[in-house]
Amino acid sequence: MTETETTDTSAGTCAGPPQGNRRPDGADTYTISEVAALTGLTAHTLRWYERIGLMPHIDRSHTGQRRYSNRDLDWLALVGKLRLTGMPVADMVRYAELVRSGDHTYTERFELLKQTREDVLSRIAELQDTLAVLDRKISFYADAGRAPASERAR
Amino acid sequence: MTETETTDTSAGTCAGPPQGNRRPDGADTYTISEVAALTGLTAHTLRWYERIGLMPHIDRSHTGQRRYSNRDLDWLALVGKLRLTGMPVADMVRYAELVRSGDHTYTERFELLKQTREDVLSRIAELQDTLAVLDRKISFYADAGRAPASERAR
DNA sequence: CGCTTGCTTGGAGTGCACTCCAGCGTTCTA
DNA sequence: TAGAACGCTGGAGTGCACTCCAAGCAAGCG
Numbered sequence: 001m002t003e004t005e006t007t008d009t010s011a012g013t014c015a016g017p018p019q020g021n022r023r024p025d026g027a028d029t030y031t032i033s034e035v036a037a038l039t040g041l042t043a044h045t046l047r048w049y050e051r052i053g054l055m056p057h058i059d060r061s062h063t064g065q066r067r068y069s070n071r072d073l074d075w076l077a078l079v080g081k082l083r084l085t086g087m088p089v090a091d092m093v094r095y096a097e098l099v100r101s102g103d104h105t106y107t108e109r110f111e112l113l114k115q116t117r118e119d120v121l122s123r124i125a126e127l128q129d130t131l132a133v134l135d136r137k138i139s140f141y142a143d144a145g146r147a148p149a150s151e152r153a154r
Numbered sequence: 155m156t157e158t159e160t161t162d163t164s165a166g167t168c169a170g171p172p173q174g175n176r177r178p179d180g181a182d183t184y185t186i187s188e189v190a191a192l193t194g195l196t197a198h199t200l201r202w203y204e205r206i207g208l209m210p211h212i213d214r215s216h217t218g219q220r221r222y223s224n225r226d227l228d229w230l231a232l233v234g235k236l237r238l239t240g241m242p243v244a245d246m247v248r249y250a251e252l253v254r255s256g257d258h259t260y261t262e263r264f265e266l267l268k269q270t271r272e273d274v275l276s277r278i279a280e281l282q283d284t285l286a287v288l289d290r291k292i293s294f295y296a297d298a299g300r301a302p303a304s305e306r307a308r
Numbered sequence: 309c310g311c312t313t314g315c316t317t318g319g320a321g322t323g324c325a326c327t328c329c330a331g332c333g334t335t336c337t338a
Numbered sequence: 339t340a341g342a343a344c345g346c347t348g349g350a351g352t353g354c355a356c357t358c359c360a361a362g363c364a365a366g367c368g
Binding site for chain 3: 186197201205215218219220
C-alpha cells in the first residue's frame with residue numbers, strides 16, 4: 001500500500017467540529033494527511049479540489065510537497081459548509097475564482113452569498129415541511145401499533 | 155422526437171406544491187405524462203422508479219399502458235419529500251419493500267421513519283449552522299463595501 | 309389510410325463528485 | 339543507512355441518480 005488515506009471512521013453521523021488542534025498562526029504548516037485528518041476529506045479529494053480550482057494556491061515545500069496553512073483550513077471549513085448546503089462544486093469554484101481575481105469582485109461575491117443564504121433558507125423550509133410529514137406518519141404508526149390494518153399505511 | 159418529456163421550466167427555484175388538479179377518488183386514473191406534470195418528475199424517472207422497485211405495482215390499461223391512481227400520487231409525494239432530505243434511493247426502495255411485504259413490517263417501518271426523522275433534524279441543524287457562517291460573511295461584505303482591503307475576505 | 313402523438317421496452321449513456329492506481333520520489337524512525 | 343510510511347502526478351474507474359435511445363405498438367384525426 002503506497003498511501004493510507006484515512007480509513008474513514010470519523011465522519012459517522014455527526015461530523016462534529018473538526019477544528020480541534022490547529023497550530024498557532026506563524027507556525028501553521030500542515031501536510032496533506034494532517035489536513036485530511038482535520039477536515040474529514042481524503043487526501044485524494046484535497047488534491048482534486050486543487051486541480052479543479054477550488055483551492056487557492058497551496059504552498060509547497062522545497063521538494064514540492066503541499067504545505068497547508070491555517071488560512072487554507074479556514075477556506076476548507078467554508079467549503080465544507082457550502083458543500084452541505086448542496087451547492088454544486090462548480091459554483092464554489094466560481095466563488096473561489098472571484099476571490100482570486102481580487103477586490104473588485106466584492107459586490108459579485110456579496111450577491112452570491114446572499115443568493116446562497118436564500119437557498120439555505122428555502123432548503124430549511126423544505127426540510128421542516130418534510131419533518132411535518134414524517135411526524136404525521138410516525139404518529140400514525142405509533143397509534144396503529146399492530147392493530148387491524150383498517151387503514152393501510154404507506 | 156418520439157417522446158416530449160416535460161421541457162422542464164417548472165422546477166425553477168421553489169418547486170411549489172404540485173398537488174394541484176387531482177381527479178376524485180374512483181375516477182383517478184392518470185397517464186404517465188400526467189403524473190410527470192403533476193410531480194415534476196420525468197416519465198423516464200417514473201419508469202425507472204418502477205424498475206428499481208420504488209413503486210408499488212402500477213395498474214395497466216388493456217394495451218399495457220400505465221394508469222396511475224391517487225394512491226400512487228400520494229406515494230410519489232412521500233418519495234419526493236424523502237428525496238429532498240437526501241435519503242438515498244436504495245433506502246427508499248427498502249421502505250417500499252417493507253410496505254409491500256405486509257403488516258408484519260410495521261415496527262421496522264416505524265424505526266426507519268424515526269431514524270429518518272433524526273437525520274432530518276440534524277441536517278436542519280447543520281444548515282442553521284451554515285446560515286450563521288453565511289450571515290457573518292455577508293455582514294462582513296456589507297460593512298467592508300469597497301473599503302481598503304485591510305482584512306482580505308474569502 | 310396515413311400521420312402525429314403518446315406509450316412501451318431493454319439497454320446504453322451522462323454528469324457529478326469523488327476515488328483509486330501505478331510508478332515514482334521524499335521524509336521519518338530505529 | 340535501511341526500510342517503512344508518506345507524498346507526487348496524470349489518467350482511469352466508481353457509484354449514484356437519473357437520462358436518453360431505438361424500434362415498435364396503439365389511439366385519435368382529417
